Amino acid sequence: MEVAIIVPGLSGAARQQPATKQNSTTPPVIIHEAEIGFSPYIYRMQLTSLKTVILTAIGAALACTHLHAQPLSKRETLTHQDTLRGSLNPERAWWDVQRYDITVTPDYTAKTISGEVDLSFKVVRNSGAMQIDLQEPMMLNKAVLNGKNISIAREGNAWHLAVPGDLNQESDQVIRLTFSGKPREAIRAPWDGGWIWTKDRAGNPWMSVACQGLGASVWYPCKDHQSDEPDKGATLSMIVSKDLVAVANGRLKEKKDRDSKTVQYTWEVKNPINNYDIIPYIGKYTSWNETFQGEKGNLDLQFWVLQEDLEAAKQQFIQVKPMLQCFEHWFGPYPFYEDGYKLVQAPHLGMEHQSAVAYGNKFKNGYLGRDLSGTGWGLKWDFIIIHESGHEWFGNNITSKDIADMWVHEGFTNYSETIYTECQDGLEAANAYIAGVRKNIRNDIPIIGIYGVNKEGSGDMYPKAANMIHYIRQLMKDDEKFRQLLRNLNSTYYHRTTTSSEVEAFISRAVGRDLSPLFEQYLRTTKVPVLQYGNSSGVLSYRWKNVVPGFNLPVKVKINGKETWLEPTEEWQTLKVMLQTFEVDPNFYVETKKQD
DSSP states (O other): OOOEEOOTTSOOOOOOOEEEEOOOOOOOEEESSOOOOOOOOOEEEOOOOOOOOOBOTTTTOBOOOEEOOOSSTTOOOOOHHHHHHHSOOHHHHTEEEEEEEEEEEEETTTTEEEEEEEEEEEEOSOOOOEEEEOOTTOEEEEEEETTEEOOEEEETTEEEEOOOTTOOTTOEEEEEEEEEEOOOBOSSTTTSOEEEEEEOTTSOEEEEEEOTTTOGGGTSOBOOOTTOOOTTOEEEEEEEETTSEEEOSSEEEEEEEOSSSEEEEEEEEOSOOOGGGOOOEEESEEEEEEEEEETTEEEEEEEEEEGGGHHHHHHHGGGHHHHHHHHHHHHOSOTTTTTOEEEEEOSSSEEOOTTSEEEOSTTOSBBTTBOTTSSSGGGSSBHHHHHHHHTTTBTTTEEESSGGGTHHHHHHHHHHHHHHHHHHHOHHHHHHHHHHHGGGOOOOSOSSOBTTTTBOOOGGGTHHHHHHHHHHHHHHTOHHHHHHHHHHHHHHTTTEEEOHHHHHHHHHHHHTSOOHHHHHHHHHOOOOOEEEEEEETTEEEEEEESOOTTOOOOEEEEETTEEEEEOOOSSOEEEEOOOSOEEEOTTSOOEEEEOO
């Protein structure tokens, strides 16, 4: 996931922005191996964080505007469909996904796809009806379990399968799901998610998918809930024209001719993976391989780009190895050695697709050549390489169970940009960078969204959460201990899903202080702490204002040019000093106000 700059009239994208969707008027219908039609949902793209737009009078030139990706946060009306998608209801709770084996055949001319999914699952409690997610206008044509056809009832984007109620608990099952249709098309991916049908500069077909937030069920049938990753990995087989190459997550397992005109590529992921990370890339690709000497041994690197961009890519992608070295030092070993690391050129700006990171930053440093921090440090490296690869640790390795807790993905990954700046140019540069991204904070709605309805909170989950993490770093007063906190997070939640509450408790234990007031303040309110101070007759008075009850966090300040720590509360405290100057250390995201 990433933040975005939009310059109208120019190409480029951030992440999909499906927002308000209208309730389906199609009633539930019982079907059996039938072709059915849909009334598609309408998703409105909502670009929510426009900070500055400067129009010149002549030429209508536009300055850069900074947006945060928020696919769901501005949805105003929640529906039954949101609950079906966002909750672990009884039709989802009794079974645990073990593996996806997906086969898809795209028709570039018709913009349709067809295929099947062998969904392996474990029965964890008494079985019954099973909810499978596949979004309109896609069609779930058939479901077969243990050789028997299963009746299907459609309810908008959810499909209710009449699975027998006598499946043995703890048994392993495989249900085959056959699907087809014209998937929602991403016109300006990845702002608006879906299947991407475009061409390279030479006019060759170029296809992919961008579906985070919108959901993997936009194109294949699955259990589309972030908490249930396939424990035993996945395969993605793509049947394409022989003049094209198909790339996906993990390692190439098989390439075989189907007939005189088509070939099938099968890629396999050994590790658990988010649904939305399983992605096809189909085009005129070429590749090269390298090896990174990492903490767990040799890590295989693959780079897949369009043939026309090979030389530019080889020059730009030299940033990958220093990035991996930096992130392994700070976050722990790359989490997916078994699947390798790939950077794949995509027909959109970028996304954190596990072991096959999508890249579309036009081989430029910064964010399409721009510095999101405004400090100059963001032009020292390629934003998409650094940010999207940071998600391999935060988002792909550590995954939030509910999309409401996406700050766990985005806050730490946004902070990975600061970490990389420090690796390249030192702590002073890193501090300047994190302070620079602070200007993008909106404080519009809380960072944590609404649970159980697939609803994110504010796009402040990027810069504000990152600045909260920087505050935590200051409180630890020991960068080595902070580094161990980040590494221990990744080892404790290795290949696991978790919650904000669990992560908050983990951090409090690591810091040795109850940080509940900090998390309440920065994640669950829009209020910025204000350090109020005054001076009279040689006495400095200070206290916290605009804070949650019990907010008592220390803060570093300079009094008359000398650094010291204060421990303010909501009550006035005093310090004897003839005050000449007073300023808060810029590493703390707080405001100050002098009492008259």
